[in-house]
Amino acid sequence: MNAGLDRRGFLRGTLAAGGALAFDITIPLRAGEPAAALDVHHWVVIHPDDRVTVRIPQSEIGQGATTALMQLIAEELDLDLALTDWAFYEPQTNVSQGNVYVHTSTLASWGVKMLFEPMRLAGAQIRALLLGSAAAQLDTQADGLVIDAHRVRDPRTGNGIGFGALAERAAAAPLPDAASVRLKSPQEWRYIGRALDRNDVPAKVTGEARYGIDVQLPGMKYAAVRQAPVFGGRLRGFDAAAVRDLPGVRAVVRIDAGPSGYTVPPTLWDVIDWQMDDAVAVVADSWWQAERAIEALPIEWDDGPHARVDSAGIARDLAAALDAPGELVRSEGDAAAALADAAQVIEAEYHYPFLEHAPMEPMNCTAFVDGRRVEAWAPTQYGDEALRIAAYAAGVALKDARFHLTLAGGGFGRRLHNDYVSQAVQIARQLPGVPVKLIVSREESIRRSYYPPPLAARLRAGLDGDGALTAWQAHVVQGTAVEQPYGFTRLAYPVPHVEMRYGQIDTPPGFAWMRGVGHTQMAWMNHGFLSEIAHARGVDTLAFQLALLDETRIDAARADRADALARVRRYRRLLEAVAARAGARPEGIGRGRGHAVYDMSYVPGYRNSCIAIALDVTLDGRGGLRVDDVTASVDCGTVINPQLVEQQIQGGILFGLSNALYGTITLREGRVEQSNFHDYRLLRLAEAPAIAVHVMPSDAPPTGVGEGAVPVVIGALVDAIHAAGGPRIRALPVMDHELGLRADA
Amino acid sequence: MIRLTVNGQAVELDCDPDKPLLWALREDVALTGTKYGCGIAQCRACTVHVDGKAMPSCQLPVARVAGKAITTIEGLGKTALHPVQQAWIRANVPQCGYCQPGMIMATAALLARNPAPSDADIDAAIGNLCRCGTYPRVRAAIHAAAALVEPPA
Numbered sequence: 001m002n003a004g005l006d007r008r009g010f011l012r013g014t015l016a017a018g019g020a021l022a023f024d025i026t027i028p029l030r031a032g033e034p035a036a037a038l039d040v041h042h043w044v045v046i047h048p049d050d051r052v053t054v055r056i057p058q059s060e061i062g063q064g065a066t067t068a069l070m071q072l073i074a075e076e077l078d079l080d081l082a083l084t085d086w087a088f089y090e091p092q093t094n095v096s097q098g099n100v101y102v103h104t105s106t107l108a109s110w111g112v113k114m115l116f117e118p119m120r121l122a123g124a125q126i127r128a129l130l131l132g133s134a135a136a137q138l139d140t141q142a143d144g145l146v147i148d149a150h151r152v153r154d155p156r157t158g159n160g161i162g163f164g165a166l167a168e169r170a171a172a173a174p175l176p177d178a179a180s181v182r183l184k185s186p187q188e189w190r191y192i193g194r195a196l197d198r199n200d201v202p203a204k205v206t207g208e209a210r211y212g213i214d215v216q217l218p219g220m221k222y223a224a225v226r227q228a229p230v231f232g233g234r235l236r237g238f239d240a241a242a243v244r245d246l247p248g249v250r251a252v253v254r255i256d257a258g259p260s261g262y263t264v265p266p267t268l269w270d271v272i273d274w275q276m277d278d279a280v281a282v283v284a285d286s287w288w289q290a291e292r293a294i295e296a297l298p299i300e301w302d303d304g305p306h307a308r309v310d311s312a313g314i315a316r317d318l319a320a321a322l323d324a325p326g327e328l329v330r331s332e333g334d335a336a337a338a339l340a341d342a343a344q345v346i347e348a349e350y351h352y353p354f355l356e357h358a359p360m361e362p363m364n365c366t367a368f369v370d371g372r373r374v375e376a377w378a379p380t381q382y383g384d385e386a387l388r389i390a391a392y393a394a395g396v397a398l399k400d401a402r403f404h405l406t407l408a409g410g411g412f413g414r415r416l417h418n419d420y421v422s423q424a425v426q427i428a429r430q431l432p433g434v435p436v437k438l439i440v441s442r443e444e445s446i447r448r449s450y451y452p453p454p455l456a457a458r459l460r461a462g463l464d465g466d467g468a469l470t471a472w473q474a475h476v477v478q479g480t481a482v483e484q485p486y487g488f489t490r491l492a493y494p495v496p497h498v499e500m501r502y503g504q505i506d507t508p509p510g511f512a513w514m515r516g517v518g519h520t521q522m523a524w525m526n527h528g529f530l531s532e533i534a535h536a537r538g539v540d541t542l543a544f545q546l547a548l549l550d551e552t553r554i555d556a557a558r559a560d561r562a563d564a565l566a567r568v569r570r571y572r573r574l575l576e577a578v579a580a581r582a583g584a585r586p587e588g589i590g591r592g593r594g595h596a597v598y599d600m601s602y603v604p605g606y607r608n609s610c611i612a613i614a615l616d617v618t619l620d621g622r623g624g625l626r627v628d629d630v631t632a633s634v635d636c637g638t639v640i641n642p643q644l645v646e647q648q649i650q651g652g653i654l655f656g657l658s659n660a661l662y663g664t665i666t667l668r669e670g671r672v673e674q675s676n677f678h679d680y681r682l683l684r685l686a687e688a689p690a691i692a693v694h695v696m697p698s699d700a701p702p703t704g705v706g707e708g709a710v711p712v713v714i715g716a717l718v719d720a721i722h723a724a725g726g727p728r729i730r731a732l733p734v735m736d737h738e739l740g741l742r743a744d745a
Numbered sequence: 746m747i748r749l750t751v752n753g754q755a756v757e758l759d760c761d762p763d764k765p766l767l768w769a770l771r772e773d774v775a776l777t778g779t780k781y782g783c784g785i786a787q788c789r790a791c792t793v794h795v796d797g798k799a800m801p802s803c804q805l806p807v808a809r810v811a812g813k814a815i816t817t818i819e820g821l822g823k824t825a826l827h828p829v830q831q832a833w834i835r836a837n838v839p840q841c842g843y844c845q846p847g848m849i850m851a852t853a854a855l856l857a858r859n860p861a862p863s864d865a866d867i868d869a870a871i872g873n874l875c876r877c878g879t880y881p882r883v884r885a886a887i888h889a890a891a892a893l894v895e896p897p898a
Contacts, residue, residue: 062841062877197837204842205833205849206826207778207818214777222772247761286760288768360782360790360843360876409780409843410876442783647840651878658876677787677874686868688880 038167040129041175042093042100043073043122046167050150052079057089057101057119058111059381060200061359061411062651063706064644065111067198069119071191071640072112076123076184077130078147081191086199088405091383096399106381107416107513108602109609109704112640116702124181129170134161136169186638186699195643200407212379212406215366217435221250222287223427224294225440227279227448230307230670231508235278236300243282243297248289252297255279255426259392260419261385274450274510276419281427287439303670306508311666314479315351317505318456321477322349326501330489332555333497335462338471342462346536350525351731352455354479354507354665356446357514358680361409363440365424370433373400374425379408381415389418393425412515412655417450443675450512451665453479455521459529462497467537469548471497476522479507485518486602487711491526492567493545494553508670515655516710519600524660527596527715528730531722541719542579542595546572560604570635571597574612574696578633581694582614586628590619590741592724596715600708609636609703611649615689615716619726623739627657627689627717632709634693637700645705646693652709653691658683660714661734681735747811751776752820762808767791769807770817778818778846788874792847793817799854801847818846821853829853832890840877848873852887861891 037047045053054073058065066086074084094101103114127147134152135142138159145152153160203209228234240252261274280299284290339345365378367390374394380386383405391401408415424438455478462471472495476488481504489500534544549572554564575597585593599610616628632649639645662681666673674680718729725745727737747758751774758773770776770793779802782790786801793802794816821827829852839845848871855862855870862870867887875883
């Protein structure tokens with residue numbers, strides 16, 4: 001793992017243990033190992049005893065990147081997994097050497113999708129170098145040499161040389177041209193496609209796994225923080241004298257408002273300028289002391305312009321925006337005319353609240369600033385950006401910053417923001433030479449997060465005399481966001497007349513993506529509305545969806561006809577598959593099954609996984625709801641590790657259910673009202689349904705599985721609640737509704 | 746000075762008697778396997794055994810555990826992996842893994858008093874929060890661990 005130590009580092013003699021990497025190290029070594037391990041073209045480190053450490057160019061937030069990505073490189077390099085371990089990539093290497101790791105941001109479920117080719121190619125290229133190195137030393141041709149237990153062997157003579165003895169020449173030679181190496185065909189794969197055990201599990205069950213919160217440095221102090229309680233508020237002052245004499249307190253420092261991400265180019269989204277507000281921190285010998293002291297610290301805030309903002313006002317603003325015309329963002333045919341001519345018009349309004357990611361490990365970062373250099377450790381989803389933020393906050397040149405990824409206790413999008421890195425570095429900068437571990441309390445983590453914004457939608461559908469869907473009109477408005485919700489303007493079900501309008505209102509909390517992103521906000525609404533239309537027509541929702549997925553309904557003149565056709569076929573195939581897998585529908589009063597299908601395609605032509613879900617609920621008639629069983633059918637292209645796919649689909653389903661049933665962040669007097677798990681409720685084990693995951697065989701390139709189940713499961717849930725005789729859920733969370741049985745049920 | 750036993754070792758703590766056991770373990774004993782998740786005994790990531798009983802440690806002042814025997818995740822399988830840890834590895838339970846030390850400690854305590862828990866017993870005993878969605882595997886691994894602890898006759 002990434003437990004390494006270099007005695008040559010600038011923290012010479014002060015670092016004792018604990019997963020720390022020192023400043024001038026270029027490769028992570030195992031503790032106690034001589035510095036003869038060699039970095040071979042960034043991707044692997046070859047040790048003198050032939051063992052190999054694979055660099056993982058993604059964050060590990062629970063999705064199994066360290067296992068899946070290792071499988072890719074191990075495949076082409078014929079690694080022996082008993083002789084292989086892993087370490088995170090070094091952001092400094094990636095940033096200073098032109099993005100050699102190709103794709104390091106951990107979001108959008110795209111780690112495997114983006115690295116499937118690059119990591120196999122790197123494995124094949126390094127294989128060629130090792131074979132070339134062996135051929136030179138054995139005085140033979142590289143052709144015909146084989147790799148066996150980290151030795152390159154000549155089967156003709158039986159002679160072989162270990163990786164350790166081949167590494168120096170391989171590291172010195174340039175990588176061969178991509179076109180000159182051949183990747184294995186799927187028939188030759190020995191690791192890809194196999195349900196290998198996760199390589200991070202043993203450490204995670206013994207307590208040895210080191211997360212950011214576990215980083216230990218000699219002489220380290222602990223910091224607790226309070227950011228302006230109102231979004232956009234400023235710090236007027238604080239009375240440090242009031243807490244200076246409390247036990248263990250070492251310093252009270254201010255933290256300035258500023259960028260927390262995507263400010264320093266290059267970035268994928270250089271339009272995004274995430275900000276954090278002024279804050280105050282107390283540094284103490286113990287985090288418990290620091291947290292107690294900051295709780296007692298008198299702080300005067302200027303609450304700024306958002307001091308009166310509350311959820312009721314935001315709801316009024318959303319309603320007013322829905323009554324405004326909005327911006328026309330998609331138009332086909334003449335939806336207004338089709339609605340005017342329709343035999344039946346169905347209309348509904350849907351609402352989605354602010355949410356918070358609530359990963360189990362609170363935000364934290366350990367930082368050390370000395371002179372012109374900064375070194376920091378944190379769980380983050382974007383190490384390159386954390387490095388840039390650390391350098392910026394320390395006021396040093398980028399080349400004088402080091403940032404080390406740690407295991408992350410969940411992420412879900414929250415850790416794309418590196419506000420806590422900036423905070424920790426700003427604190428450490430004011431205590432030169434002292435390592436500081438900032439832990440953001442759970443309360444502060446929930447109250448001062450970044451949040452997917454609330455969203456409201458007015459949906460109208462027109463049906464002709466035969467009950468066919470002829471018009472779909474959607475007006476969507478949401479709080480401050482960097483873009484429209486993904487998937488908003490796309491409607492997989494072919495409808496001849498479509499009109500979509502969009503608007504935004506200002507909401508003070510910073511915008512965040514969260515597992516499932518805008519797809520979640522839109523897809524469940526669309527499914528809920530389809531369920532309403534089916535019910536109004538008196539037909540079964542599943543049958544209605546299948547009937548709508550009709551290739552002949554796709555306009556021949558559509559520019560994206562091929563895309564639309566493929567989508568309709570895929571949705572149909574998966575819906576039929578999941579319906580068959582789920583078997584007989586639940587019977588009895590208060591029981592029902594819902595169905596939904598979706599693919600999280602981000603932009604036209606972006607191929608992503610398609611997932612269909614059947615979900616059974618029981619309503620007890622007294623307001624109680626139980627999700628009994630969930631069945632998922634998944635098309636995610638080539639499967640790297642079926643076990644990881646199953647985990648991610650299960651995880652996405654439970655994440656979606658937890659949010660849909662309980663999740664809501666509300667504002668009052670500019671402040672977030674929730675603060676911890678007693679009032680920001682998460683799903684518990686006793687409430688978790690049985691989940692069956694069925695993965696369709698496919699030889700298409702791999703696509704993401706981290707998020708795709710989230711939008712689908714909520715669509716299936718609201719359909720199931722209605723099918724069970726419960727109310728029509730048009731606003732989340734479900735817990736805000738009376739769940740009694742309808743009179744017509 | 747507060748004396749207690751942690752994973753079989755005598756420990757003397759020179760800290761505020763109000764300091765929660767969680768932070769004493771993490772900061773004073775340098776055992777970081779026990780996790781902070783909420784500080785209000787809601788998520789139970791900080792579950793340890795106090796004289797064999799599973800308890801959240803985040804609101805438990807060290808003064809209250811003076812003289813008691815504490816077992817943390819690091820001490821659960823001191824010489825060999827505990828059956829619960831073995832079952833967890835076989836079932837590949839963890840995703841991010843942050844809540845798992847608490848899950849495992851809660852499960853070990855459950856099996857110690859109820860070697861063959863039903864699903865309802867598991868529902869009642871395992872209130873630990875997991876955000877990644879490991880619950881189905883947790884449940885399966887608890888049943889598997891029960892079989893390891895007490896093979897069916």
